[in-house]
Amino acid sequence: MLASTTTRVKRLTSFSELRAWRSSLKDGDSVGFVPTMGALHAGHSSLFKKARRENEQLLASIFVNPLQFNEGKDFERYPKTLEEDCQILEAQGVNAVYLPDREDLYPEGYDTTVTAGRVGDVFEGYSRPGHFEGMLSVVLKLFLRTKPHRAYFGEKDAQQLFLVKKMTKDLDLPLTIVPCETVRCEDGLALSTRNSFLGTEERERSLCIIHALRAADALYASGVRVPAELESVMRQCLQEEAGFFVEYAAVVDDKDFQSAQENHLGSWRAILAVRVGATRLIDNLLLSESA
Amino acid sequence: MLASTTTRVKRLTSFSELRAWRSSLKDGDSVGFVPTMGALHAGHSSLFKKARRENEQLLASIFVNPLQFNEGKDFERYPKTLEEDCQILEAQGVNAVYLPDREDLYPEGYDTTVTAGRVGDVFEGYSRPGHFEGMLSVVLKLFLRTKPHRAYFGEKDAQQLFLVKKMTKDLDLPLTIVPCETVRCEDGLALSTRNSFLGTEERERSLCIIHALRAADALYASGVRVPAELESVMRQCLQEEAGFFVEYAAVVDDKDFQSAQENHLGSWRAILAVRVGATRLIDNLLLSESA
Numbered sequence: 001m002l003a004s005t006t007t008r009v010k011r012l013t014s015f016s017e018l019r020a021w022r023s024s025l026k027d028g029d030s031v032g033f034v035p036t037m038g039a040l041h042a043g044h045s046s047l048f049k050k051a052r053r054e055n056e057q058l059l060a061s062i063f064v065n066p067l068q069f070n071e072g073k074d075f076e077r078y079p080k081t082l083e084e085d086c087q088i089l090e091a092q093g094v095n096a097v098y099l100p101d102r103e104d105l106y107p108e109g110y111d112t113t114v115t116a117g118r119v120g121d122v123f124e125g126y127s128r129p130g131h132f133e134g135m136l137s138v139v140l141k142l143f144l145r146t147k148p149h150r151a152y153f154g155e156k157d158a159q160q161l162f163l164v165k166k167m168t169k170d171l172d173l174p175l176t177i178v179p180c181e182t183v184r185c186e187d188g189l190a191l192s193t194r195n196s197f198l199g200t201e202e203r204e205r206s207l208c209i210i211h212a213l214r215a216a217d218a219l220y221a222s223g224v225r226v227p228a229e230l231e232s233v234m235r236q237c238l239q240e241e242a243g244f245f246v247e248y249a250a251v252v253d254d255k256d257f258q259s260a261q262e263n264h265l266g267s268w269r270a271i272l273a274v275r276v277g278a279t280r281l282i283d284n285l286l287l288s289e290s291a
Numbered sequence: 292m293l294a295s296t297t298t299r300v301k302r303l304t305s306f307s308e309l310r311a312w313r314s315s316l317k318d319g320d321s322v323g324f325v326p327t328m329g330a331l332h333a334g335h336s337s338l339f340k341k342a343r344r345e346n347e348q349l350l351a352s353i354f355v356n357p358l359q360f361n362e363g364k365d366f367e368r369y370p371k372t373l374e375e376d377c378q379i380l381e382a383q384g385v386n387a388v389y390l391p392d393r394e395d396l397y398p399e400g401y402d403t404t405v406t407a408g409r410v411g412d413v414f415e416g417y418s419r420p421g422h423f424e425g426m427l428s429v430v431l432k433l434f435l436r437t438k439p440h441r442a443y444f445g446e447k448d449a450q451q452l453f454l455v456k457k458m459t460k461d462l463d464l465p466l467t468i469v470p471c472e473t474v475r476c477e478d479g480l481a482l483s484t485r486n487s488f489l490g491t492e493e494r495e496r497s498l499c500i501i502h503a504l505r506a507a508d509a510l511y512a513s514g515v516r517v518p519a520e521l522e523s524v525m526r527q528c529l530q531e532e533a534g535f536f537v538e539y540a541a542v543v544d545d546k547d548f549q550s551a552q553e554n555h556l557g558s559w560r561a562i563l564a565v566r567v568g569a570t571r572l573i574d575n576l577l578l579s580e581s582a
Contacts, residue, residue, distance in 0.1 A: 015463070109547075111409070112461035117402030144462055170403035171435055172306070256400075 009060075009089045010096040015105075018098050018145060029056035033148030033175075035139060038062040039079040040088045043183040043191035047152040048092035050180055054150060060089055061098040061142055063105060067134030074280075079193060098146065105141060114140050116167040119257045124159050124282065127247050127273060135160060136167050143168075148175050156182040156190050158269060158284045162257045182283075184210070190283045197279040205244060206276055212237035212249065213285040216270040220287035227251040227260045227268075230287075234272060247273040247280075254286060300351075300380040301387040306396075309389050309436060320347035324439030324466075326430060329353040330370040331379045334474040334482035338443040339383035341471055345441060351380055352389040352433055354396060358425030365571075370484060389437065396432060405431050407458040410548045415450050415573065418538050418564060426451060427458050434459075439466050447473040447481050449560060449575045453548045473574075475501070481574045488570040496535060497567055503528035503540065504576040507561040511578035518542040518551045521561060521578075529565060538564040538571070545577065 012018045025031065032055030034047045052058050062085060069075035082099075089097055113133045119125070120132040143151065153161045165177045183191045188210030189203075198206060212234040219233050227250075234249040251260045254267040271284040303309045316322065323346030325338045342349050353376060360366035373390075380388055404424050410416070411423040434442065444452045456468045474482045479501030480494075489497060503525040510524050518541075525540040542551045545558040562575040 109457075110461050112405065112407045112458050115404045115406075117404075141462060144464070166400075167403050170401050171432060173435070 007090065007093065007095075009086055009094050011086070012096055012098045013104075014100065015145060018100075021096050022147060025057055030149040031055060031057045031059055031147065033142070033146050033151045034058070034060045034094075035142050035151065036060060036062055037064045037078065037193070038085050039081050039193040039196075040085045041191050041193065043154055043156065045088060045092055046183050047154060047180045048089070048094055050178065051150065051152045052093050054178070057096075058092075058094045059096050059098065059146055059148065060094050061100070061146070063098075063100055063138065063142075065134060065138045066102065067106075067137060068131050069134075070128045070130050077197070079196065098142075105138070113137050114167060116163045116170065119159065119166070120163055122257075123248055123250065123252075123271060124273065127280075132160070132163055136163060139164055140167065140171075143173055143175065150176045150178050152178045152180055154182060155179050155286075156192065156283065158254075158271060159257060188214075190281075192281060194279050194281060198276060202243075202276045202279065206274075206281060208237050208239075209272065209274060209281060209283050212272060213270050213283060216251070217285055217287050220268065220270075221290055225263050227262060230268075230270060234270060238272070238274060243277050245275045247275065251287075298381065298384070298386075300377055300385050302377070303387055303389045304395075305391065306436060309391075312387050313438060316348055321440040322346060322348045322350055322438065324433070324437050324442045325349070325351045325385075326433050326442065327351060327353055328355045328369065328484070329376050330372050330484040330487075331376045332482050332484065334445055334447065336379060336383055337474050338445060338471050339380070339385055341469065342441065342443045343384050345469070348387075349383075349385050350387050350389065350437055350439065351385050352391070352437070354389075354391055354429065354433075356396075356425060356429040357393065358397075358428060359422050360425075361419045361421050368488070370487065389433075396429065404428050405458060407454045407461065410450065410457070411454055413548075414539055414541065414543075414562060415564065418571075423451070423454055427454060430455055431458065431462075434464055434466065441467045441469050443469045443471055445473060446470050446577075447483065447574065449545075449562060450548060479505075481572075483572060485570050485572060489567060493534075493567045493570065497565075497572060499528050499530075500563065500565060500572060500574050503563060504561050504574060507542070508576055508578050511559065511561075512581055516554050518553060518559075521559075525561060525563060529563070534568050536566045538566065542578075 010021060012021055032051035034051055036044055064078050066075055114136045115133055116136055125132050153164055155161060161179055168177050187207060189206055215233045215237050216230045219230055230251045231249055238246045238249060240246055249272040251268050251270050252258060253260045254269045260268045268287045269284055270287060273282045301312060303312055323342035325342055327335055355369050357366055405427045406424055407427055416423050444455055446452060452470055459468055478498055480497055506524045506528050507521045510521055521542045522540055529537045529540060531537055540563040542559050542561050543549060544551045545560045551559045559578045560575055561578060564573045
């Protein structure tokens, strides 16, 4: 008989339980933290794996933050799969998971908001007004409550990662933000909770996203440093048709998340957002010097 | 020969010096913190006295925060009196003073802002756009850097005090905000750094501020619970003439800093802001049940 390699994950359903758990840890133990909205998939597991290797204690959180959903429908249909999530947490060796409800995180009268500059208003911020304020506010609250040494964020949400790093630096929060590479299906589609909303044809259609990013990458590797040309090749791959719309396809400088400047050296990232039927998908790729 | 009763105040001119001082303290020692913009007067001293009684260690900061000045002129003419300030700090038994420069507090690229809800947009927030965002952002940074157990704020800036308390609660910051009663001259004028800008006649004219607040207080004590009547009696005392303008004269509920509602029970506060020549003065009074 094989012994189970999983341990029970401790469920912390309130700030006071979280606080008690946090202060029960040994002083020298480092805490890795992975904030999530649940509906966990292999993309999240890669964060847990990295965090597990780098920390004595591994804490996750699951909270579908109403403040960062600008569309009520998107919030309502966001999957809630707690028991399946806990199985994944246990398989990944997560020690504890913080499961606040809305009242625990936002007591009545809560009204404090954080922004991290103009980058919060463009691309995702433009398409989803209030999204980044809501995201940063909950992340700040979670950081202040969980006091981690490291926090793990996926590169798939590149603009989110940029803003979380910026807020953390600007407020001198004593933790390191660790970026984790985007996990993709074999055919290149980035893992995302929202993929589950796609019909078979929509799923097929969505492959043009990775084709677009790779086309920009190939052009960049061939020496092209003209953002308009890179954006144009992406748009050629993302041809709009009924039920498929491009919200943005752009190239930004990874340092400041501003639109890349022709021939300026720097680390460029191709980013895009599309709507496939009722589902909104985003993806990005850091452009590499050599093919 | 009398021994000097003052001790040297330790001057911390950078975050790293602050951090070193902070971590040199004994674990059990409580830290009281008084953030200031310098130009210290007896109003500040009353904060130091209270904080000195309640804490093992007493830390002040002096930083004229450019982010909370919406008028460049007001920022430029704000008095800088470091050596006099340090004498006051020493006389009050302050252990250390954090004296960051702009670059230490806001390294290049700093762009994070905190708001604490709609109260930040009315009264002072309406007259001074951006003021409270700037104030809250620097206070949050100072709290996160200094990690005090208690922080002391004057009731003279009642709306500031309200918003600092709100942010502290909303973000679960582990400290207590301690309000300190407004200190007044014998004739009733609230102490303020900006009083030094008043000419003799302006100084005389400014006494109508305390007369207005006391008139509202007397009317309230007589049983009047109609905000419009209380505001009207204040405006009668604050008759506008050349060089004297009323920005607002209002009655708010102290619980939520919203305009008081006729006949609603609660703790009411009369607040006002006037311009006397080039100088802007604010004051307020918690209305008391009995005269």
